[in-house]
Amino acid sequence: MKKIEAIVREERFHLIKIALEEKGFISMTVSDIMGRGKQRGISLKWRVGEHRIEFLPKKKIEIFVEDKDCQIVVDTIIERAKTGAVGDGKIFVSPVEEVYKIRTGETGPEAI
Amino acid sequence: MKKIEAIVREERFHLIKIALEEKGFISMTVSDIMGRGKQRGISLKWRVGEHRIEFLPKKKIEIFVEDKDCQIVVDTIIERAKTGAVGDGKIFVSPVEEVYKIRTGETGPEAI
Amino acid sequence: MKKIEAIVREERFHLIKIALEEKGFISMTVSDIMGRGKQRGISLKWRVGEHRIEFLPKKKIEIFVEDKDCQIVVDTIIERAKTGAVGDGKIFVSPVEEVYKIRTGETGPEAI
Amino acid sequence: MSAIDTGNTAWMLISTALVMLMTPGLAFFYGGMVRRKNALSTIMMSFMTLGLIGVLWVLYGYSLSFGPSMGGIIGDLSWFGLNGVGQDPSTIYATTVPHLVFMAFQMMFAIITVALITGAVVERMKFSSILVFAVAWFTLVYCPVAHWVWNSQGWLYKLGALDFAGGTVVHINAGVSALALALLLGPRKDYHKGVNIGSHNVPFVVIGAGLLWFGWFGFNAGSALTSGGLAASAFVATNTAAAASALTWMFLSWFFHRPTVSGIATGAVAGLVAITPAAGFVSPIMGIPIGIGVALVCFFMMRLRNKTRIDESLDVFACHGMGGTFGAIATGIFASTALTAGAGGLLNGNIKQVGIQLLATVVVWGFAFIMTLGIGKVIDLTMGLRVSETEESIGLDISQHGESAYGDEL
Amino acid sequence: MSAIDTGNTAWMLISTALVMLMTPGLAFFYGGMVRRKNALSTIMMSFMTLGLIGVLWVLYGYSLSFGPSMGGIIGDLSWFGLNGVGQDPSTIYATTVPHLVFMAFQMMFAIITVALITGAVVERMKFSSILVFAVAWFTLVYCPVAHWVWNSQGWLYKLGALDFAGGTVVHINAGVSALALALLLGPRKDYHKGVNIGSHNVPFVVIGAGLLWFGWFGFNAGSALTSGGLAASAFVATNTAAAASALTWMFLSWFFHRPTVSGIATGAVAGLVAITPAAGFVSPIMGIPIGIGVALVCFFMMRLRNKTRIDESLDVFACHGMGGTFGAIATGIFASTALTAGAGGLLNGNIKQVGIQLLATVVVWGFAFIMTLGIGKVIDLTMGLRVSETEESIGLDISQHGESAYGDEL
């Protein structure tokens, strides 16, 4: 199993959610985070010079999937999250060893 | 070492915390997340038809443990988090390579 | 690649951020969490006896790095996060399998 | 018909506005004390009374309460739709200000009384049911009690019961009804289950208390119905009782725990409640003993209640019911001969007044309790009082109002 | 020169303070309705009018609006800098209170009118541009319209247009200008894009509505300019319309969805808007039909508008423009002979009044719309109206004001 962590623009969240739904990926966990990438945020012109907004609010989507579903989820997210401008975000995939479904006590693929 | 991520009902958090304490697991990191499972949240009847509350607030508990303690922590959480109704949540276990205790610089099991 | 999760004192965040910047690590994701360590929080004396504040607010910094950069990031954080008093926090390192840069679709080291 | 006095009218107009502001104030006082997911629903329960009772009062409420009496029990409908209530002063009430002003001033009391009750049923009562309850309770409980105590033909008024600004009509009435309704409704499902069901926004509680305190000057000093010495005396008594009670509550909460902010806010409100029936009848400095006394009564009532399974959620009974009762009796004790144009209270040797006060208190307690049980039961059997368990756990903001207070839906 | 009446003066002083409080109230009403990242910028757009118009009014605004008339079109500058406006009553306006009080009372109207417009341009308009717009609009639109309708020499006043407290001058004027400015500006980039752009803090909306309702007693009943029967009548009409409209809106939102809290709050404001021109001219109970009517008009206007690409963001036009229009016409219908010292309205058989009301409405609609387009276009071509796309997506709090409402910068 894999854990997919996607850090995306807040305003894209809705589109991503719908696209994943259509492909059958309903389950997800979402949180609000602040982030910055290599570009160090965004620079604004102020009367007194340039001012840098370093951290910008983003949405973090966490989805746990079976190995076979990983690529399709990643691709779906990329498709909908992409604007082409700086700040589109990142997706990280990492290994997961076990999953438990609390309600039933099931583990493994059935638990996801 | 393992990372245990448990996504549970807000109102169960207190019970889980106490049960873990009793078994000697004090350390933990807690955050507020929004989540939905396969059931796509909860459906309410409104005057104008059915309305779906997709994302519900949940608590996410993160605990880092030595391998040998993993099962007991998972079992304890399941025991207390379970109501038997939809929305009880999930537990994910993933591998951790190293831990550092900032105060002392210790690593490995002593650092947990 | 590695995921570095550092849980640190809120008031140290600024120092850590600057130190990482100086070493060229700009990208990061930050969130607010509540945590407690082995010491079970902090104990205050109140008129009616001792009272324990179990969970204290902390900042969680997540940084994804190439394997080779891992140690330097960890060391930098430790250096700046350390006060020597209880509550300094922990750093956890775990494996990451893949990274995608949404804007460009790049993967692997270039994507970080 | 006596002439309009512009000064008295100015004071009564602004007093009316001040009492109006108490209802939004209460909405925040209550709204801050519940969980995030029920913040709006709690605010709504108070705020909707501004609309609902605001309409019913001008239609028939004023006539039932203050209109020509049918045997001291209830008014007839001759003032329906403000018929005959105009710019000229009434010949009976507040004879130096336009009748419409007196009517509006009294309206604001009716509005907030209904709103007060809602504090006992938050986080679990259906919105449609509280709406129906509000209409029924207003008509069948508030109007009659207001009639008995304040109508110049009302039977309790004629007995000589002293209630300057609403100890019985407003506070006992609302507090006891709140208790009855909470008993019918049962506790919140998370009550006493180790779940944190505390205040989600204490600053809102404070701004609520601040607006209530501010508005209460209109409530109590406005009840003088003129701008002069009596209003001044009631004003000072009001502030003094609020201050003394706030301070006492702060020290009490400190003694048992810490000097809490919600404690000092609650203490202030309790002091304001207790001085309400007494404000214009006692010497202002008597605000101090009354304030200290009511803080003790309500504080321990609240601790006691909290040990039971009775989930009278925001302590409407403990604060308003018990505070109002304490105030009604204290009025009988501390009333001064100079201010009552009569025999004064116990301290002036007039023990009879205590008896009358007790009688009025018992009557309103009994009437409010039984009527509320009755109304509540009928609603329970027909449309149901509570939301479903699922709705309760999601929170009433979304389930009843389709909104979230802080826009955190996804 | 007639003598000062202390009661009338007390009422006008407090009414002035009440109307002042409406602007911070509006700041919260609006501020709660936008996203977190634009909360301060929205609040600022209202709050700055207190400073800006507060200075301009005493300098020249009062003189242009109420000063000696040049042909019924605009005042001259003989009262520049409060020259000749002193402690003695004016011989024309509010002859029993100090002239300074009347001046200050009118100032608060000018302040909030400008603030009202800003609700249409939130989340995207440059702060410097709204500032320049405010100066120009106040000078070129507000002062003339106030002159026409309220100056004793104003041409619409002389025609017999009835506007008790500002239906045309305040609400139509602001609402129609808001629409024009929103059209020029274009929608927010996230508008109708499936992004949640809803209220970030509904309790703020409620506290805003509460303060507006409270302050509106000064607005409408203060417009009686004396403390007596007329103020009382306007006061009750105001409350009744607000209550009826709030309730109607609640049921409407329930019918289509759920009884929302922002709905009841908006409904209350719509009711207050509609009764504004009518308050002192209609029998108070007429607040009920007026309240119900305006809720229907504004509710459906809002639904309709929301289907278009016109991002008149916080529905200033739907509420104030349409509500004011409805109120102006309703005044022509419901005005009572007794209260207008004249022929009354349509219900008294005076169909001409409806015509005059329509004329005044059309004139203000046209003038406000065209002038705003003109002013806005000039600003657009010179300094630009909108922030950059990047600034819009970061939010105006940080990009325009360098601050974050809840201290969540890192």
Place this chain on the structure above:
Amino acid sequence: MSAIDTGNTAWMLISTALVMLMTPGLAFFYGGMVRRKNALSTIMMSFMTLGLIGVLWVLYGYSLSFGPSMGGIIGDLSWFGLNGVGQDPSTIYATTVPHLVFMAFQMMFAIITVALITGAVVERMKFSSILVFAVAWFTLVYCPVAHWVWNSQGWLYKLGALDFAGGTVVHINAGVSALALALLLGPRKDYHKGVNIGSHNVPFVVIGAGLLWFGWFGFNAGSALTSGGLAASAFVATNTAAAASALTWMFLSWFFHRPTVSGIATGAVAGLVAITPAAGFVSPIMGIPIGIGVALVCFFMMRLRNKTRIDESLDVFACHGMGGTFGAIATGIFASTALTAGAGGLLNGNIKQVGIQLLATVVVWGFAFIMTLGIGKVIDLTMGLRVSETEESIGLDISQHGESAYGDEL
């Protein structure tokens, strides 16, 4: 004994209520400016003065301040417990309103003055110590200074010092004491350490500023003690200064950075401070130069202070101390012959008035500073002034009050 005027009484009653509301307003103005973890503790420091001083004032404060004078230095205790302070007017103060109203009006000034000081010590001072400090400072500093300046027998009053509504008694007194106490206490441990210690809720700052502005009409125009031309003049001067200062501050903050919302709010308050001593003595349009002047003075004082290690946290000294000083001197300059029933100020050629103003200012500065250092030192040596480092880092809400503002304990 002169007769009660209902209009004057109405205005003084509502003015008293308005000034009362300023303290909750201040609680939010300050509470919004601190970190989340100290929000309640900051609010509490202000709010508790309503209880504490509310009781002490009726007990002995009023008698010490306004009671029969012992040599112009301090009152005796003959009015202890409101003895002799009744519904009839005083023969000395506000002779057309009940003595109780004048007493209550003055009480609200004492309450907010003590509350003002607390802004300098937030986020680190022990609650028990601020409580003891408040009692001592009120008794040993506030009452004497009020006596000197406002008692008809006070020595500064007799010298001819002009202080319409409290420039010296309230603002200099509080501001200078705040500085002294901050110096004793030392900076917050996170001060100037690269940690974000900014406002956690700027909208609260705005609502605080809005309520302060609103309440200040009672503060200043109420200080006319009658409802008429003088109140009107003070009212307009007040609003004009607030507006001019808010605007100036906005542009200043823009020049150095961006037009901040906390800047415009602070500017408004600074303008209100400066006009306080002058309100009834200057021609209303003079609010403009006074407002502009005070914004410049306070803005640069704040920048300067911020470069030091003096953690006068919420700028009580910069705003109230310096603003009050500027206002006191400005009064000497701008006072108009017409309004002072005397020789007017510098602009009327009366340079002596500036001298008297300077003397009063210096006296209050010195007395407040030294007394506060003394009281503070005694508390420091006995019970300690500061919380422990651990408590400071956890935040005072939990450590001092056992509560969390937004219910985020687990």
